[in-house]
Amino acid sequence: MSDTLDSPTQAPPQTLAETPREPTQDGPKVRLYLVDGSGFIFRAFHALPPLTRKTDGLPVGAVSGFCNMLWKLLVDMKAQADAPTHLAVVFDHSEKTFRNKLYDQYKAHRPPPPEDLVPQFPLVREATKAFGVPCLELPGYEADDLIAAYACKVRDMGGEVVIVSSDKDLMQLVGDRVSMLDTMKNVRIGPDQVIEKFGVLPDKVVDVQALCGDSVDNVPGAPGIGIKTASALINEYGDLDTLLSRASEIKQEKRRQTLIDFADQIRLSRELVKLDCDTPLPSPIDDLSVKDPESTELAEFLERMEFRTIARRVEAHLKGEHGIETPKPEARPLAAPKHAAIDVNAYACVRDIETLDRWIARAHEVGIVAFDTETDALSASSANLCGVSLAVQPGEACYIPVGHEHEHEATGGLDFEAKSAVEQIPCEEVIARLKPLLEDPAVLKVAQNGKYDLAVLKRYGIEVGPIEDTMLISFVLEGGLRKSHGMDELSKQWLEHEPISFKTVAGTGKAQKSFKHVELSQATCYAAEDADVTLRLYEHLRPRLAHEHLLTVYETLERPMPRVLVDMELAGVKVDPDRLRQLSNDFSVRMGELEIEAHRLAGRPFNLGSPKQIGEVLFKEMGLASGKTTATGAMSTDASMLEDLAAQGHELPRVLLDWRQLSKLKGTYTDNLVAAIDPKTGRVHTSYSLAAATTGRLASSDPNLQNIPVRTEEGRKIRRAFIAEPGHVLISADYSQIELRLLAHIGDIPQLKKAFADGLDIHAMTASEMFGVPIEGMPAETRRRAKAINFGIVYGISAFGLSNQLGISREEAGAYIKTYFERFPGIRTYMDRMIQQVRSQAFVTTIFGRKVHVPAARGKSQAERSFADRAAINAPIQGAAADIIRRAMIRMPDALREAGLTARMLLQVHDELVFEAPEAEADKVIAVAKRIMEKAAEPAIALSVPLEVEARAATNWDDAH
DNA sequence: AACCTCACG
DNA sequence: GACGTACGTGAGGTTC
Known part of the structure; x- marks a missing residue:
């Protein structure tokens, strides 16, 4: 449990009271948390079903809820980077306050508290004390005034204040070092959120409230004026006094008259909503310092209330902290406790350099960091960075915003932008600080679909490495078992945790907003959680690779791919x-x-x-x-x-x-x-997916450049529009018959192997073998049929399929297949072997060890299982070809560079690579490409058939192909 | 969102 | 003998 409590700023072990203070020039810095007690009580009361104490029926639901909320706050606070040094719960003392003297109707319509709640007020105060937290209250003043007074005092001392409440009346206090925290919604309230609510900065909130009034508190305000109008007016005139003195200038007649007629009432309203910073302080700030609960006293209280669950939780926690010394983070086993709770409130939002540096230092210390980038678009080649999240330990994660903005309000004439820039470290600064970390060879980076983050960060000058990818690890382990290897799915399965969806923070459909407009508190929960989840998934999945003998596949066929693809995607065509x-x-x-x-x-x-x-x-x-x-x-x-x-x-x-x-x-x-x-x-710029096709093939999308027409004359006109830069050429290099060659090797078919070794026309040779006709002078139709059969074999042939393909009867097709198997018995053996394997294990493997799961092999229907049979026949062939071209792609950039060439790889189309090169390099590029591609299986596999590559250069793709 | 169709290997 | 049918993708348009 205490794993999740370590803040990056402090070395464990520690207790609630031992949170170190940052020294400032005039002594220790104060960070005061003020809990709005009434808010807590009412929320606890309304959110929970009525609960009574067993022995005497005393209603205690609100007390129980209050204790839960307070305890959660105490625990959560410590996990934050800005853990409090001081803490208090503030209560209202009595109904009548100085505001009733100003206006006797103030809060006059407020109904009395529910009957069941009344006896719980004193119990809540007791609870607070039992948890070791001071209670603050003062006759004649509302809790809000006390909060204001303490907040002003601490702020003026140079300290920080966090007000735990969601009450809009407190938003006027928000400022430089004063923020609010809504623990129910997990939202931080800073100036940005205040602007969202009131349309003005916190120091003008009172003016807006004075204009709109408040029906709940019975603050009159100006009739007919709501928040929209009020904020528009304040923004136009600057403040309330100016507005009222210049009210006669207002164009709208009704509005002008209202402001003139109700000027006094508006001024009175301002007095009512304005919080009194001069309220006397019932306790000195020093008395509010955070301390641990007196465990016997707390236990006694919880026992008396009969709160067994809370008592257990508290006991477990305190024991954990005071008991055996927590090991240092570095010494801890990497394997995360599988079900350690994920708490999105525990994440920090990093908005100053010092904190950023602390997180970076933590990452260096731990030697491994999961990260994730948030951007304003889907396409990695054009998206702008909104922020970066880091996770250094499960539960220890942060979000660093760099590109957040306020959403532009459409209400004409208002210029929020200048006034309300989101408070964040400048992007260049963050990039400059993150670069050494993300490029440090001694720190392992972990990402989920890291290709995206690699591409984005590369455009900001960061070459991330070394990097691991949880999506690719999952794909290697479970390709074919699940449709997607997305983080949400993996998290649900392995961590039993459903991450916050993008829709939840950004909305959906037409109203979906760019991530840069998501407010920071929510953005932090979402983004930091992604990094946290990624790290946990890594710790869970990575050990399985070696265990399941898939480490080599991952290291040689998957892990190097993202860098290669990023360069291709960013190059574009x-x-x-x-x-x-x-x-x-x-x-x-x-x-x-x-x-x-x-x-x-x-x-x-x-x-x-x-x-x-x-x-x-x-x-x-x-x-x-x-x-x-x-x-x-x-x-x-x-x-x-x-x-x-x-x-x-x-x-x-x-x-x-x-x-x-x-x-x-x-x-x-x-x-x-x-x-x-x-x-x-x-x-x-296309995007290649590494974890789409279970066979290991890539998939191209947005746009798909792997299905550009080629088969018809009309279609090839489109291919001619793919061109090289002036002075350059496109070079297309494609494997000739790679799948049939692999079939010959894997199935160990002597005739096929010999034909390839001798460089024969494989389809003609097949026809000759099957129909007993000589290759010389063979009719085109005969060769065409043999070609269709060869393709059919690779697909897991059936008489129906072949008859369909060739436009012949099923009987005739069946006869062809029979002949084929008689001529090439090794193929029948290969097929049977795959079918047997898939039926017993539900997976097959390629010669490079890639595992392709075929769950349909366990399907209920015959049709499903037949489908699995055919997939099992095809997968080792298609998969081996995919593995081979991956190996070639991984080696290609270095090979080109070593040959002194500037050519770039642009596209992959399963058995073809497309390059762009200066015209003068063309011949050399062709030579390098051929060499690398033809030798790609080596040294892992010594193929018993040669691989052949045809390559050509031209100014457009069609002519090069 | 499902379905049909069709582009590629 | 019955069972749907070639393997692997992504995308656009229509229809519900």
């Missing part, structure tokens, strides 16, 4: 927007023509983009036949079916096919690629 726009126009025109033609052929207008409407036209109205249905039983209108109908001589299907092709190209590519150009770089 140049596309020619003019060319794309012209294509888009061209497509538009032709689509328009095709649409008219389609409507004519159908005899009526319809939406060519709607499969449903196409179905109606073709099948219902035109009576065309189609056997095929979709997964949900609707009539299929996909391309293969339209092709069939077109082949039968129908006109409309052909028109639809042409329209669809253009629609796809325009909708998915031309228009969106232009929109995806980053205005700052003039290039398109």
